[in-house]
Amino acid sequence: MVREDLRAASDHLRAASVAADDPDDEQRLYEQSDALAELATADSGPDHGRLARITHALDDLADAVDDEDARESIADAKASVEAYRETVDGV
Template structure:
């Protein structure tokens, strides 16, 4: 199942969180892992904006570390998020008024 990728990403983030980061980074990683699990368990499609913010935060944390193991685990988590997003048929664009041919959908409600 595609959502398993989000659980796997959370597992990678938790593995880093338990290894050796500073307390503030550890808290941030724990929060990101919780957010990933929450998105994986949603009845609706996971919130794409949330997933985008998570993957950007993981990138920032990976850039801040000198530890290759931590950086690699976080990159693995990001890849799992990206792979999950590729499983979505429209990647959420229809809800924003975009059709498959990347043209604005005139019938979309842009309130």
């Protein structure tokens, strides 16, 4: 089962990593993109706690990058994660 919102978030972060000016930011974005890609196809989806940590990490990344295109892609990724989170049972 593919979780399309998480796959979209991964794609947005991949675009942000390409747009990032700083190599460290590029690496962090790429790693977060990979993590979301794995969650998109895992046997079970992430819980609210994991999604909250991802959202927090995306906020930190958005604050760290200087490139406007990268920030927009991170915002799009966060919106996709939040859209998926709305479908998760619990809290």
